[in-house]
Amino acid sequence: MGVMAPGNHQLDTSIEIVTPENVSFRYHVAGPFRRLPAFIIDVILQILLLGLAGIALLSVFSFFGVTGVFLGMGFWFIFWFILSWFYGGLFETYWNGQTPGKRLTRIRVIATDGQPINGLQAVLRNLLRAIDSQPFFLYQFGLFSALMNNRFQRLGDLAAGTMVIVEEREWFQGILTIDEPEALRLTQLIPASFQASPSLARALAAYVQRRLAFPIPRRVEVARHLAEPLARRFGLPEGINPDHLLCAVYQHAFITEKSAQADTPVSPFQATDSPVATASPPVNPQKEDGESPFAAIPTSEGSQP
Amino acid sequence: MKVSDLLQSRRKDWSELEMLCIQFESKRTASREPERLTRFAALYRSLCADLALAEAYQLPPEVTRYLHRLVGRAHNQLYRSHEFTVSTWARTLLYEVPQQLFHDGYLRLAFCIFWGAFLLSAMLATSQPGFAEAVIGAEQIQMMEEMYDQPISEMSQSERGAMLGFYVFNNAGIGLRCFAFGLVFGVGGMLVTFYNAVSLGTVFGHMSTLKQWENFSEFVTAHGPFELTAVVLSAAAGMRMGFSLINTGGLRRIAALQRAATQATPVACVGVLLFVMAALIEAYVSPAPIPYGYKAGVAVLSAGLLMFYFVGLGMPQEERP
Numbered sequence: 250m251g252v253m254a255p256g257n258h259q260l261d262t263s264i265e266i267v268t269p270e271n272v273s274f275r276y277h278v279a280g281p282f283r284r285l286p287a288f289i290i291d292v293i294l295q296i297l298l299l300g301l302a303g304i305a306l307l308s309v310f311s312f313f314g315v316t317g318v319f320l321g322m323g324f325w326f327i328f329w330f331i332l333s334w335f336y337g338g339l340f341e342t343y344w345n346g347q348t349p350g351k352r353l354t355r356i357r358v359i360a361t362d363g364q365p366i367n368g369l370q371a372v373l374r375n376l377l378r379a380i381d382s383q384p385f386f387l388y389q390f391g392l393f394s395a396l397m398n399n400r401f402q403r404l405g406d407l408a409a410g411t412m413v414i415v416e417e418r419e420w421f422q423g424i425l426t427i428d429e430p431e432a433l434r435l436t437q438l439i440p441a442s443f444q445a446s447p448s449l450a451r452a453l454a455a456y457v458q459r460r461l462a463f464p465i466p467r468r469v470e471v472a473r474h475l476a477e478p479l480a481r482r483f484g485l486p487e488g489i490n491p492d493h494l495l496c497a498v499y500q501h502a503f504i505t506e507k508s509a510q511a512d513t514p515v516s517p518f519q520a521t522d523s524p525v526a527t528a529s530p531p532v533n534p535q536k537e538d539g540e541s542p543f544a545a546i547p548t549s550e551g552s553q554p
Numbered sequence: 555m556k557v558s559d560l561l562q563s564r565r566k567d568w569s570e571l572e573m574l575c576i577q578f579e580s581k582r583t584a585s586r587e588p589e590r591l592t593r594f595a596a597l598y599r600s601l602c603a604d605l606a607l608a609e610a611y612q613l614p615p616e617v618t619r620y621l622h623r624l625v626g627r628a629h630n631q632l633y634r635s636h637e638f639t640v641s642t643w644a645r646t647l648l649y650e651v652p653q654q655l656f657h658d659g660y661l662r663l664a665f666c667i668f669w670g671a672f673l674l675s676a677m678l679a680t681s682q683p684g685f686a687e688a689v690i691g692a693e694q695i696q697m698m699e700e701m702y703d704q705p706i707s708e709m710s711q712s713e714r715g716a717m718l719g720f721y722v723f724n725n726a727g728i729g730l731r732c733f734a735f736g737l738v739f740g741v742g743g744m745l746v747t748f749y750n751a752v753s754l755g756t757v758f759g760h761m762s763t764l765k766q767w768e769n770f771s772e773f774v775t776a777h778g779p780f781e782l783t784a785v786v787l788s789a790a791a792g793m794r795m796g797f798s799l800i801n802t803g804g805l806r807r808i809a810a811l812q813r814a815a816t817q818a819t820p821v822a823c824v825g826v827l828l829f830v831m832a833a834l835i836e837a838y839v840s841p842a843p844i845p846y847g848y849k850a851g852v853a854v855l856s857a858g859l860l861m862f863y864f865v866g867l868g869m870p871q872e873e874r875p
Binding site: 266270272276316320321323330345369373376377380408417447454503504 | 561598612623712714717726727822837
């Protein structure tokens with residue numbers, strides 16, 4: 250059993266990466282319209298930098314007379330050249346695939362194999378903006394190229410082997426809990442041996458997550474299709490609120506202790522050095538700090554031979 | 555085992571990793587304490603294990619999604635972009651690029667297109683009256699003629715600094731654009747090269763028929779070798795990319811393009827360096843009130859340097875470690 254959906258067919262904008270730790274995880278690639286705000290921020294920043302540099306250079310070099318002013322202009326042109334061709338390349342090299350605009354909008358350039366980009370790739374993909382922005386500097390070439398492949402790569406990305414991904418941040422919300430007393434009472438009626446299958450658990454979690462957005466009659470209407478067969482299976486009387494029953498099954502599956510878990514495989518969820526680690530038996534002399542989560546054997550189920 | 559207990563026990567590690575990510579995102583690599591780095595790596599590995607078994611433990615989808623994002627975020631901090639170092643730069647510029655250019659068919663092609671078109675249009679501009687006006691426009695020619703009316707030594711000297719910057723901005727920009735346009739199946743680069751060669755050749759040919767020729771040739775001699783070589787190099791680098799889409803060498807087109815682009819980018823960067831050197835000479839040597847002999851000397855010296863770079867460093871030699 251894997252975490253990933255099987256096959257290579259891609260339904261949405263997620264891209265699967267296999268890390269050197271041999272775990273695959275998903276990224277969302279950033280499309281043209283996700284990248285546009287970052288681009289606009291960068292352009293504005295470039296204009297501001299160019300203006301500021303002009304003022305600074307002129308005010309410093311004007312102390313050296315006419316020749317100095319012209320020299321200041323010369324440096325300003327060189328600064329303009331570097332800014333217009335190497336702004337993205339230098340930032341993406343030293344900021345790990347981000348420009349200021351990308352950092353603000355939380356997108357990042359990485360190689361298509363999930364590795365970080367190197368300096369060469371960063372410079373190359375930004376030099377090729379010259380062709381991507383054609384014709385008329387409206388990025389039609391880049392847009393066309395991005396729409397023709399499933400990673401939204403413009404020509405510069407294709408040549409450099411890079412893609413832009415969304416770096417989502419999310420605070421851990423914990424697991425949703427049920428606090429309706431009716432639902433909690435129903436939990437007692439569910440047979441202790443009942444164990445939700447993975448697909449049922451997924452459906453329950455999705456339902457509980459969204460149910461509060463629906464009015465109660467609608468909840469009943471949605472929940473009925475799953476609640477009725479479950480009620481028959483548990484031998485529950487007729488007339489139980491389907492919404493509450495699903496909540497109860499959710500509570501049972503995710504929060505209440507399960508008894509039929511004696512065949513649980515090795516648990517990785519022993520904390521590396523959190524207080525819970527004391528729950529693991531002292532028969533694991535090789536257990537290092539956070540090093541081998543597989544070494545910990547669950548004991549709470551009494552399954553130790 | 556309760557899912558909520560699992561989460562509770564792992565949550566501490568996850569938020570610790572989150573905090574480390576936040577710290578690392580705003581700090582330079584060098585300023586990271588080793589203890590934190592090892593702690594980060596340990597937490598990351600156990601997070602990967604958690605994600606791998608998330609489905610086996612029937613974690614709710616929102617928790618799985620959170621794990622995916624946290625792994626992605628930590629992955630980007632752990633595996634970082636390689637920054638430029640002086641030694642890799644030097645090796646690329648002084649060893650790999652000349653070695654590669656020595657056998658580069660596209661460099662020969664760009665060379666032939668450029669000099670062929672240059673000489674042809676120079677000849678036409680010399681022999682056919684009206685050719686120069688048709689190619690670059692009467693207005694431009696008027697401007698050129700006025701520019702070289704006075705002897706070089708009487709040119710204004712104070713604005714050289716500005717000209718230096720402008721030459722870098724303009725000429726290196728043209729070179730890089732020529733490189734980028736090469737991507738269009740090589741044809742874009744060929745067209746840009748051809749266009750540059752024809753306009754340059756026409757100017758040379760046309761000027762040679764006028765009395766301003768002496769001033770003109772005195773001005774362009776010194777920086778000519780670097781600048782014209784840089785144009786050809788940029789074009790060759792662009793063509794390497796563009797033609798890799800046609801002659802894939804048995805690879806998929808995208809893979810062929812990526813390989814060619816990786817090889818071509820340092821060449822384009824050498825082109826930029828040559829443009830910068832040419833701009834320095836063009837701003838400070840070419841208009842200087844010194845005897846023509848010195849300027850010719852600079853031209854000979856730079857041509858010698860280029861020969862050394864392309865032939866001396868480019869000669870096939872045994873692989874250095």
